Amino acid sequence: MTNETTPHRKSLSIIVSKGTLDWAYPPFILATTAVAMDMDATLFFTFYGLGLLRKKLDLEISPLGNPAMKMPVGGVHLGMPNLVAALPGVTAGATAMMKNMIEKKGVATIEELRDIALESGVKLVACQMTMDLFEFKKEDMIDGVGFGGAATYLSEAVKADVNLFV
DSSP states (O other), X not given: OOOSSSOOOOEEEEEEOOOSHHHHHHHHHHHHHHHHTTOEEEEEEOGGGGGGGBSSOOOOOOOTTOXXXXXXXXXXXXXXXXXXXXXXXXXXXXXXXXXXXXXHTXXXXXXXXXXXXXXXXXXXXXXXXHHHHTTOOGGGBOTTOEEEOHHHHHHHHTTOSEEEEO
């Protein structure tokens, strides 16, 4: 409950359900930005997003089914038809291109963003049901992760000013 001496602290909660390299950036960037803006932030990792909390990451991007993905090549932005994206080696090539761009442009890695999130107080919650479903162990996950289910997420979400699903 807020009163005149204790103002309501704004908060953000995000369900993180995707685990590809390109989908890993939005939740970590939004959560760390929220904390920098003096907000509370909770990231709830479920299904394929849960892999983002594993100690060892080997993230890829998936050009398949992503017609909006255009990569800068030689000064132009080239799209990739789904037929080409389905060929063997295309995912690895697109991932290598993206990782090269990330490094060249000085963009933080997902590992760095995770560390920043933890250091700045973002709550990282691993979905226990997904842990069980995918047979992950707590020791597979980075230190500082909390564990909970839908009720854990909802208890944060009902208080949050901003709720997102990524």
